[in-house]
Amino acid sequence: DAGVIQSPRHEVTEMGQEVTLRCKPISGHNSLFWYRQTMMRGLELLIYFNNNVPIDDSGMPEDRFSAKMPNASFSTLKIQPSEPRDSAVYFCASSLSLAGGPGEQFFGPGTRLTVL
Amino acid sequence: KNQVEQSPQSLIILEGKNCTLQCNYTVSPFSNLRWYKQDTGRGPVSLTIMTFSENTKSNGRYTATLDADTKQSSLHITASQLSDSASYICVVLNLSGGYQKVTFGTGTKLQVIP
Numbered sequence A: 001d002a003g004v005i006q007s008p009r010h011e012v013t014e015m016g017q018e019v020t021l022r023c024k025p026i027s028g029h030n031s032l033f034w035y036r037q038t039m040m041r042g043l044e045l046l047i048y049f050n051n052n053v054p055i056d057d058s059g060m061p062e063d064r065f066s067a068k069m070p071n072a073s074f075s076t077l078k079i080q081p082s083e084p085r086d087s088a089v090y091f092c093a094s095s096l097s098l099a100g101g102p103g104e105q106f107f108g109p110g111t112r113l114t115v116l
Numbered sequence B: 001k002n003q004v005e006q007s008p009q010s011l012i013i014l015e016g017k018n019c020t021l022q023c024n025y026t027v028s029p030f031s032n033l034r035w036y037k038q039d040t041g042r043g044p045v046s047l048t049i050m051t052f053s054e055n056t057k058s059n060g061r062y063t064a065t066l067d068a069d070t071k072q073s074s075l076h077i078t079a080s081q082l083s084d085s086a087s088y089i090c091v092v093l094n095l096s097g098g099y100q101k102v103t104f105g106t107g108t109k110l111q112v113i114p
Helices: none
Strands: A005-007 A010-013 A019-024 A031-038 A042-050 A053-056 A065-071 A074-079 A088-095 A111-115 B004-007 B010-014 B019-025 B030-038 B045-051 B056-059 B062-067 B072-077 B086-096 B099-104 B108-113
Touching: A005 A088, A010 A019, A019 A088, A019 A111, A031 A074, A042 A065, A042 A074, A042 B099, A053 A065, A074 A088, B004 B086, B010 B019, B019 B030, B019 B086, B019 B108, B030 B062, B030 B072, B045 B056, B045 B062, B045 B072, B072 B086
Parallel strands: A010 A111, B010 B108
Antiparallel strands: A005 A019, A019 A074, A031 A042, A031 A088, A042 A053, A065 A074, A088 A111, B004 B019, B019 B072, B030 B045, B030 B086, B056 B062, B062 B072, B086 B099, B086 B108
16 A cells, blocks of 8 residues: 555745645545644644544634545645745544544655745 | 643653653543654654553553553653654544544654764
């Protein structure tokens, strides 16, 4: 298995531009997570999908952020308009969640976003 | 408020030495606790997952302990290697609104030197 795939790996954009980050979870996993990591705040959960349905989006910073999961094999995180304070590494993770709770999460390599 | 605090923030040890990282949490109700290792420039990788009833769990040279009464966990690394240099993140899950919520610690940055 290729693991969780994220694209692009690096993104540099100017303030005000739209940014779309992409994630392909591990085949067979039913939960998908988007995280943001900065030096100041560490890892933060942005949104969590289970069976393609958003379960918890309380971590999404504001309306400029939106996430979709149109099918079990693809998710996007969009920032529009982007701001310099959005600069961070964005991780996608997936897991197989069963009745006992979320299983082990497997993280992708991350997308390093720089907003100038 | 659910919080996970890790100590020390950073640590430098000599290759071959042992070390222990600490994690204190106030998350409730507790579901499970996880330790992750994150190499520079990469995503976190799970080391251990511990439930309420587990006191100790090992993964090679890594041994995690959990005291659910005092809400403390530790990660002990034995005979450290240069490849152990990484950030170690403690993550606690709790049940909230019918699903499990995740609270991350800020991590301990470990550097193993020759």
